[in-house]
Amino acid sequence: MIDGETRFFMDLRPQVELEAPLGYWGAFDSSSWRSIALMEDVAATRGAVFIEPNAPIARNQIEDLVRNLARLHGTFWEHPSIATLKNPNDFLAAIRSSIDMKGRCAVGMERAKAVIPETLYGQSERLWAGVERAIDIATNDMPQTLLHGDPHIGQTYVTSDGRMGFADWQVVMHGGWAHDFAYTVNSGCEPEDRRAWDRELLELYLDELARVGGKAPSFDDAWLAYRQQFMFAYAAWAFTIGRAAYQPKMQTDETCLTLLKRIATALDDHDSLGALGV
Numbered sequence: 001m002i003d004g005e006t007r008f009f010m011d012l013r014p015q016v017e018l019e020a021p022l023g024y025w026g027a028f029d030s031s032s033w034r035s036i037a038l039m040e041d042v043a044a045t046r047g048a049v050f051i052e053p054n055a056p057i058a059r060n061q062i063e064d065l066v067r068n069l070a071r072l073h074g075t076f077w078e079h080p081s082i083a084t085l086k087n088p089n090d091f092l093a094a095i096r097s098s099i100d101m102k103g104r105c106a107v108g109m110e111r112a113k114a115v116i117p118e119t120l121y122g123q124s125e126r127l128w129a130g131v132e133r134a135i136d137i138a139t140n141d142m143p144q145t146l147l148h149g150d151p152h153i154g155q156t157y158v159t160s161d162g163r164m165g166f167a168d169w170q171v172v173m174h175g176g177w178a179h180d181f182a183y184t185v186n187s188g189c190e191p192e193d194r195r196a197w198d199r200e201l202l203e204l205y206l207d208e209l210a211r212v213g214g215k216a217p218s219f220d221d222a223w224l225a226y227r228q229q230f231m232f233a234y235a236a237w238a239f240t241i242g243r244a245a246y247q248p249k250m251q252t253d254e255t256c257l258t259l260l261k262r263i264a265t266a267l268d269d270h271d272s273l274g275a276l277g278v
Contacts (some may be wrong), residue, residue, distance in 0.1 A: 001094060002028045004085055004149075004172040009037050010091025012082075012146060012172075019165030042167070047141040047160025050167070053153050053251075054258045055192050058167040059197060064164035065156060065184050066205045069148070071175045074212030076146035082174040086234070089139040089148065092132075099247065101239050102128045103215055108260075110244025111253075113259040126232065129278040134231035137276075142214060142225065143269060149173045151180050152186035152233065152259065154251075174263045177214075178225035181205055183233040185226075186212035186266040187259050194266055204227060227275040230267045 002116050009023020021040040028035035042048035051057065086094075095101050106124040109116060148155075149171035157165050201208065202222055210216040217225070226248055241256035243249065267273075 001091065001171050001173070002033060005037055005170045006035060007085065008172045009039055011196070012076070014187055015160070016072055016242070018071045018139060019064075019159065019163045020068075020169070020265045021165075021167060024134075025135060029177075036169045042157060042159070046163075046165075048157040048165070048223065051093060051153055052207050053187070053255045055102060056193070057153065057188050059193070061158065061164050061203060062163075062185065062188050062193075062197065065166070065188065066095075066181070066201050068164065068207050069151070069167060069184060070208035070214070071206045071212050073145040073150065073180070073215035074209045076174075076234070077209075077214040078080055078145065082144065082146050085146075087139045088135045088149075088174045088175045090199045091171060092135050092232075099239075099244070101235065102244040104247075105235050105238040106237030107130075107244075108240070108256075111241050112238065112257055112264075114258045115257050116264050119268055120264060125271075126273060127238075130273045130276050131231045131235045133276045133278055134272075135227050137180045137217060137225075137228055138176040138232075144174045145177055145214070146181050147173050147177075149175075150236070151184045151187075152236070153184070153240070154186075154223075154255065154259075175176075176225065177209070177230070178222070178229040179232060182226050182229040186230055186233055186263045189262065191265040191269070194262070195269065199223075199227075218272075224275060227270040227272050228273045230263060230270065231276070233263045234260070234267055240265055 006026035006028045021042050024038045026037040106182050109124050155168045206216040237260045247263050
């Protein structure tokens with residue numbers, strides 16, 4: 001995936017108006033997997049403070065993040081410049097080439113049992129089938145656009161003037177818009193806030209998407225896509241807390257449990273597995 005971040009900062013970032021660091025220079029070497037990206041220090045230039053995943057965020061903050069995603073997606077909606085980037089299926093295959101992600105998600109479910117809804121606990125096989133189906137839909141059955149790829153709430157910051165932005169563009173890819181939207185909303189919102197806000201957040205996203213040139217789907221089609229795309233977010237955090245001894249500890253257990261509670265509750269509330277037909 002290393003070529004994506006370099007391409008984002010060198011070629012794609014200048015084309016879109018969103019709150020994200022500027023890139024100054026980048027390069028990668030495909031034979032050694034080494035890469036470098038020289039980027040803006042937003043803490044110094046914009047007074048940015050990075051969001052702690054365990055803290056709740058306000059309605060205006062999640063709205064600002066949703067608008068950022070819409071501007072990103074609308075600018076690169078079915079744009080030929082993104083065709084050579086990896087897609088969600090590629091990303092999943094890259095992880096599974098070295099780590100048993102399915103198995104680690106099953107372990108993660110056990111470690112996160114306290115925050116997994118009773119209706120989902122013990123259904124690791126069905127959940128994994130949902131992950132594969134959702135990723136395939138995002139890759140093959142939706143209009144393709146530029147995705148952040150990993151836009152959980154811990155990848156965001158707030159500037160000194162209150163603007164919300166996205167950092168960590170290491171897994172930028174092309175795929176269906178709902179992959180990013182669902183991941184941001186469901187990792188960022190506490191369940192009671194998400195229940196109250198998500199329909200209006202989707203309407204806000206669709207309006208902004210159309211404004212910047214994306215071909216916004218109908219609300220009903222978009223709502224279905226949103227419900228289907230909770231799965232990668234679940235797998236990402238079940239896999240993280242379910243890590244094997246050879247994996248780095250990328251996040252604290254507290255962060256994993258907070259985000260899994262938010263995401264798994266949303267998955268249950270919206271019957272994502274039913275929406276995927278698995």
